[in-house]
Amino acid sequence: MYGMVNKAVEEMVVMHHGEPVWERIKAKAGVDVDVFMSNESYSDDVTYDLVGAASEVLGVPAEQILIGFGEHWVLHTAQEGYGGLMIAAGKTLPEFLKNLPNFHSRVAMIFPKLRPPRFECSDFTDRSLRLHYFSHRVGLAPFVVxxxxxxxxxxxxxxxxxxAEAKAAGADHDVFxxxxxxxPAA
Ligand code: HEM
Known part of the structure; x- marks a missing residue:
């Protein structure tokens, strides 16, 4: 994955737990990288190893780390670094979700070697939809949550x-x- 992903994991950990804890996590993961370069590609193993080590050092299940990372990704990485893309994708949550299937094609203009997930939406109501998540990778459903x-x-x-349907439990793909x-009124 692009270095920006590992960099964002680092930012999240440092923000909540400080630099020394991040250094312990990197050491436990056996990751010997001083500074992650946002637009360089790294093996996916680096990201998985960092999440695994964070889980051990912080004593929190990996799923919980990934959920927290998903929130951090939207509220910090995406909003602060790519605000224009986020604003262009919708003014409301349902509008944003309906545009999600096209979202990473814009991201791929900035990061040409991106291996993005694929999303589809179905079963729309005023208050809900089903989100279908197709990935080249395993174990990232909690990140989507x-x-x-x-x-x-x-x-x-x-x-x-x-x-609602988990690839890990044998489904074709994850469905949320x-x-x-x-x-609430502004
Ligand atoms: C401007 C904001 C965003 C940027 C720059 C971005 C960029 C990226 C990058 C660089 C990766 C790693 C894949 C790779 O390096 O090959 C990734 C993965 C991913 N992104 Fe985004 N993304 C953004 C917003 C979003 C949003 C809003 C969602 C969903 C709500 C999302 C869902 C995902 C998921 C689930 C993955 C995991 C990859 C997989 O399943 O294979 N991203 N994205």
Whole structure:
């Protein structure tokens, strides 16, 4: 994955736990990189190893780390670094989710070697939809849960996310039921 992903993991850990804890996590993961370069590609193993080591050092399940990372990705990495892309993708949570299938094609203009996930939406109602997540990678469903929670916070729209069909349990792909209430009046 592009270095920006590992850099974002670092930022999240340092923000909540400080630099020395991050150094312990990197050492435990056996990752000998001083500075991650955002637009260089790194093996996916680096990211998985960092998440695994963070889980051990912080004593928190890896799923929980990935959920937190999804929120951090939306609220910090994406909003602060790529605000224009985020704003262009929708003014409300449902609008953003309906545009999600096209989102990474824009990201790929900045990062040409991107191996992005694929999203599809179905079963729309005023208050919900089903989000289909297809990935080249394994184990990242909790990251998607965190991303949805982050988007809910970004739009001020309370959201619930339920993994309805799991690839890890033999389904073709992960399917999430995403339900929201209207944003509180400004
Ligand atoms: C401007 C904001 C965003 C940028 C710059 C971005 C960029 C990236 C990058 C660089 C990766 C790693 C893949 C690779 O390096 O090959 C990635 C993966 C991923 N992104 Fe985004 N992304 C953004 C927003 C989002 C949003 C809003 C969502 C969903 C709500 C999302 C969902 C994912 C998921 C689930 C992955 C995991 C990869 C996989 O399943 O294979 N991203 N993205």
């Amino acid at each position: 965190g991303l949805m929670q982050g988007l809910g916070k970004m739009f001020g729209t309370p959201v619930t996310v339920r993994l 039921d995403v339900t929201w209430t209207s944003a």
